[in-house]
Amino acid sequence: MIDERGVEQLLEDAEAPDTDYRGRLAAVTGEASSDGVTVTVDLYGKPVGLRFDRAALTSRASDLSALVLRLAAAATVLALDAGESVVDGIADDFALPAWRS
Known part of the structure; x- marks a missing residue:
């Protein structure tokens, strides 16, 4: 498929801000690892991934x-x-969230 936009339009489109905040926020995750365990959560803190190395599985359940x-x-x-x-x-325009203070 050939792109029919001109150079000026292509440059303008390239400089346009990405305003798909909902999609970008939905893709946000955080990941932390230690002692053979990796936990991945979404933006709301809901676990979306949990990985254990073999060594981690030898730990006591309460420690794990x-x-x-x-x-x-x-x-x-x-x-x-x-x-x-x-x-x-x-x-x-908004103040820092309480968890950041």
Whole structure:
């Protein structure tokens, strides 16, 4: 398929801001790893991935569950930071969220 836009239109389109914030926010994740465990969460802190190395599976269940919870919390902060960077351009008029203070 041949693109019929002219050079000026192509340049204008290339410089246009990406305003698909909903799609970009939906794709945001955060990931944290330690001691053979990796937890991935979405922007809301909901787990979307959990990976264990063989070595991690030799840990006691209580230690492993505590590690998963710590990693999920760390991954959530990373996801929120990533989400904040998506909306930085439109959120300049708002105060910092309470979790950032």
